[in-house]
Amino acid sequence: MTVFHLLIYLSVLIFLTAVAARIVRIVRMPVHLRWELYPVPHEKSRSAYGGSILEEVNWWTKEREVDRIGEAKAMVSEIFFLKGIWEHNRGLWFGSWSLHFGLYLLIGELGLLALSGFLGAVGMQPEILALVTPIVTILAWIGCALGLIGSLIMYLKRLTDPKLKPFNNASHYFNLLLLGAINVTGLIWVAADPEYAGKLVDFFAGLFSLNALPVLTTIGYTHVGIVLFFFIYFPFTHMTHAFVKYFTYHDIRWNDSPNVQGGKMGIEIDKLEHQPVTWAAPHVRADGKKTWVDIVGDTGEEKKS
Amino acid sequence: MSRSSLSKQPKKVTDISVPSEQLAHVDPQDMFPLPPPYDKVKEQPGFKALSAETRKTVAASLDDTVCVGLPQPKSKEEEERLITAFLSGLRKLFTRENNWTFLEPLVLSMEHCARCQTCVDDCPVYEASGKNEIYRPTYRSEILRRLYFKYIKPGNSLFNKFQNGDIELNWTLLSRLLELSYRCTLCRRCAQSCPIGVDNGLITREIRKLFSSEMGITEKNLHEKGTIQQLRVGSSTGMNSLAVKDNVEFIDEDMTERTGIPIESKWDVEGAEVLLLHNAGEFIAWPDNPGCFALLLDAAGITWTMSSEIAGYDGVNYGLFYDDVQLARIAAKHFEIAKKLKVKKIVMGECGHESKALGVISDRVFQGIPRETAMSLIADIVFSGKIKFDPSRNNFPVTLHDPCNLVRAMGVVEPQRRVLRYLAPKFREMHPHGVRNYCCGGGSGFAIMSQYNFMDWRLQISGRKKFKQILDAFADEDPSAETKKYVCAPCSNCKGQIRDLFDYYGAKQKSGLHYGGLVELVVNAMVDVKEGFLNFEEM
Ligand code: SF4
Ligand code: SF4
Numbered sequence: 089m090t091v092f093h094l095l096i097y098l099s100v101l102i103f104l105t106a107v108a109a110r111i112v113r114i115v116r117m118p119v120h121l122r123w124e125l126y127p128v129p130h131e132k133s134r135s136a137y138g139g140s141i142l143e144e145v146n147w148w149t150k151e152r153e154v155d156r157i158g159e160a161k162a163m164v165s166e167i168f169f170l171k172g173i174w175e176h177n178r179g180l181w182f183g184s185w186s187l188h189f190g191l192y193l194l195i196g197e198l199g200l201l202a203l204s205g206f207l208g209a210v211g212m213q214p215e216i217l218a219l220v221t222p223i224v225t226i227l228a229w230i231g232c233a234l235g236l237i238g239s240l241i242m243y244l245k246r247l248t249d250p251k252l253k254p255f256n257n258a259s260h261y262f263n264l265l266l267l268g269a270i271n272v273t274g275l276i277w278v279a280a281d282p283e284y285a286g287k288l289v290d291f292f293a294g295l296f297s298l299n300a301l302p303v304l305t306t307i308g309y310t311h312v313g314i315v316l317f318f319f320i321y322f323p324f325t326h327m328t329h330a331f332v333k334y335f336t337y338h339d340i341r342w343n344d345s346p347n348v349q350g351g352k353m354g355i356e357i358d359k360l361e362h363q364p365v366t367w368a369a370p371h372v373r374a375d376g377k378k379t380w381v382d383i384v385g386d387t388g389e390e391k392k393s
Numbered sequence: 394m395s396r397s398s399l400s401k402q403p404k405k406v407t408d409i410s411v412p413s414e415q416l417a418h419v420d421p422q423d424m425f426p427l428p429p430p431y432d433k434v435k436e437q438p439g440f441k442a443l444s445a446e447t448r449k450t451v452a453a454s455l456d457d458t459v460c461v462g463l464p465q466p467k468s469k470e471e472e473e474r475l476i477t478a479f480l481s482g483l484r485k486l487f488t489r490e491n492n493w494t495f496l497e498p499l500v501l502s503m504e505h506c507a508r509c510q511t512c513v514d515d516c517p518v519y520e521a522s523g524k525n526e527i528y529r530p531t532y533r534s535e536i537l538r539r540l541y542f543k544y545i546k547p548g549n550s551l552f553n554k555f556q557n558g559d560i561e562l563n564w565t566l567l568s569r570l571l572e573l574s575y576r577c578t579l580c581r582r583c584a585q586s587c588p589i590g591v592d593n594g595l596i597t598r599e600i601r602k603l604f605s606s607e608m609g610i611t612e613k614n615l616h617e618k619g620t621i622q623q624l625r626v627g628s629s630t631g632m633n634s635l636a637v638k639d640n641v642e643f644i645d646e647d648m649t650e651r652t653g654i655p656i657e658s659k660w661d662v663e664g665a666e667v668l669l670l671h672n673a674g675e676f677i678a679w680p681d682n683p684g685c686f687a688l689l690l691d692a693a694g695i696t697w698t699m700s701s702e703i704a705g706y707d708g709v710n711y712g713l714f715y716d717d718v719q720l721a722r723i724a725a726k727h728f729e730i731a732k733k734l735k736v737k738k739i740v741m742g743e744c745g746h747e748s749k750a751l752g753v754i755s756d757r758v759f760q761g762i763p764r765e766t767a768m769s770l771i772a773d774i775v776f777s778g779k780i781k782f783d784p785s786r787n788n789f790p791v792t793l794h795d796p797c798n799l800v801r802a803m804g805v806v807e808p809q810r811r812v813l814r815y816l817a818p819k820f821r822e823m824h825p826h827g828v829r830n831y832c833c834g835g836g837s838g839f840a841i842m843s844q845y846n847f848m849d850w851r852l853q854i855s856g857r858k859k860f861k862q863i864l865d866a867f868a869d870e871d872p873s874a875e876t877k878k879y880v881c882a883p884c885s886n887c888k889g890q891i892r893d894l895f896d897y898y899g900a901k902q903k904s905g906l907h908y909g910g911l912v913e914l915v916v917n918a919m920v921d922v923k924e925g926f927l928n929f930e931e932m
Contacts, residue, residue: 114497114501117489117496117497117500118489118493118496118497119493119757120493120494120495120496120497120498121494121495121754121755121756121757121758122753122754122756122757123495123498123592123595123754124753124802124804125581125584125585125592125801125802126800126801126802126803126804126806126828127804127828128804131804134804134807137806137807137827137828138800138801138804138806138827138828138829139804139805139806139807140803140804140805141804142752142753142765142766142769142803142804142805143768143769143804143805143806143807143808144769145765145769145770145772145773146738146763146765147763147765147769148763166588170588171588172511172586172587172588173509173511173588175586176511176512176514176515176586176588177509177510177511177514177586180509180511184509251510251513252508252509252510254404254405254406254526255406255508255510255531255535256508257508257555257556257557257558258555258558259555259556259557260508262555324548324552324556325556326504326505326506326507326556326557328504328505329505329507329589332501332504332505332589333505333588333589333590335497335501335590336498336501336502336505336589336590336591337590339497340497340498340501340590340592341584341590346756346757347756347757347758347760349760349761353757354760357757357758360489360493361758363489363490363493364490365490365491365718366485366490366491367482367485367491367606367607367718368478368481368482368606368607368608368609369605369606369607369608369609370609371609371616371621371718371719372606372718380721383718384718384721384722384725385725387624387722387726
């Protein structure tokens, strides 16, 4: 095991821990009041026009039909085709799609490499592993090319579009440069090194088996270095929307779950309502000890005033 | 002069903290043109100038208008006190004790906006203003977001600045942010188009909540005259139960005479099938609406009642627009009353925000009594076969306004359309409609706000898109006032705004535009009702 091994493990560890911490933090957030936004795609037969079960007279006596396929379709069109941007911000769509789709392909490449590296480490025949190399190469070519085009377009847009400009922070430019750098180094590497995929398969096998890593070209090391930096940096940025989007959609926008009596949600809400309130406005009449239940029940002052 | 040279707007987000007499100005020429005969810029009312006294005494440095009217602090110390209180509220806004109700949506909206501006062009306020920067859905959100990363979110401050920019919290920012939180109708159209799931409408509401719940700074129509009065007297209209009963008695008599069907409204009937909960504004401004409900429910053989208890005859819940405590207090009252009366369900009258507050927002907190919207019940009655209709009685052009709270926030889209397609032969949609509708411009309580010159703002800016939509919907009809046109707006707040829009632009006289609810059209088409119940001359 070398320092390079350690550096890579550490980066991956930071990435995984920080991403997990963010997810745990979100999952542990208190249940909120209903705040769904229609259309909700799991509303079977109604989602096409944005309807809900609340349209039914005596809706609580009707069976709630939840259409998970509809939900999956909505997710696929949003994740892979950025439907929201297509419909509401067409001018930004191609750059954004190209950037995102390029990244998906690179994530696919990474996944494939990790799998083959693991299989190599546990003794899978190198000839069989060699089968993945053309796929890895194709993914790298297309992924990096799309990613590069996307990051360039987005960078130019950020620089020139008066709609975007006043809201850009330094990080928006930096993030695009970073993604651009990943893509451009990746592209040069795959173009210049005929053994690109083979070396990467060996590289991952070395990572899993703690054996020596193959020697990479300078551009290869540069690429790996930038990718490792991205791993450490990403979880602390708004780019985490990549996975937080799951929660903004499922937990909020599409979350129409009622609080069924005797259910888990009811127990949690009961606890939340018994927390003390410290809002300071006079009409709240909180004293730091009174709970939500006490405060809500206390409308007496108004009668006197 | 070019349009852009007329408007005045901030160039950077941070300009919010820079003292100046007025951060933004919208000239009538900046606003998109309305169809004829409302297209002449010279005839546009513009904004009545705020008096020197107003500018001196209240915070008025945001734009051309004032909504809240926060008094100017008298000393530097008072300024500091307000800033300290604001910071304390900001902290509480992100605690689970004080804000479990909306913590997750708020935090996720704070931390994950990509600043892609995909949401902005979908905002009717931003569009109507000629795209003035301060009305961008993301402008006020970005201010709160920067404050959040500066003061609340743990972490390295340099890194936070690099990621999210910086902002200076001072009195100028505070007073402008307060006003700015009352330049958004909370329609959530922008939230619908955000690919990440960030909700700028919610952020606006949370800013209002911070000011209200921590600092006691509120818009008086929502608070003193709204929720406080409702809990004290019984209704935000100021009517006590005696007054409302009196009004309803009169409505019953009038309806009996005009329809030929004896009507007697019911009060406090234990064990009724339905507790009918109207927005009490109906009893005063649109008495035909509760009258028609009484007639229709009787005709359908449904046992129903209204409640004369405090808040029991007023479904309004302005807490929805600014304060969770007030929201919960009123919702609790409504549930308590329904339980006491042992009704089978609450039917929320034609009021969008009431329906959302009681039907959806309170759903996880208060239980035991099911609630449904009037739309569902009306459609059920109309198609039950119990009542005979003659749709030709509604043979005039009708279009439908979709109240945001009913449609975008509840998914109640089709029942009202089914009724109109059956009972209004000349029904046509606005575009866009349904869940992609535009707000009437009176959302979030604006419809009841006319202080200072705020009326000019809500009718020319926030209501502009709706007015244009209405005119466009009738573009294929004779444009003159000879042809009476009906905008069906099944929501009291929306009706208030549409009434004011039509008055402001003289639309009744110029274009024959009238408005009303859904149930009035249903009753007008009932064969058993005397013909000519809907009388455009009296509307
Ligand atoms: S709120 Fe959503 S659409 Fe608007 S800028 Fe942020 S991420 Fe983009
Ligand atoms: S909620 Fe409506 S009014 Fe407010 S910013 Fe969004 S689109 Fe505009």
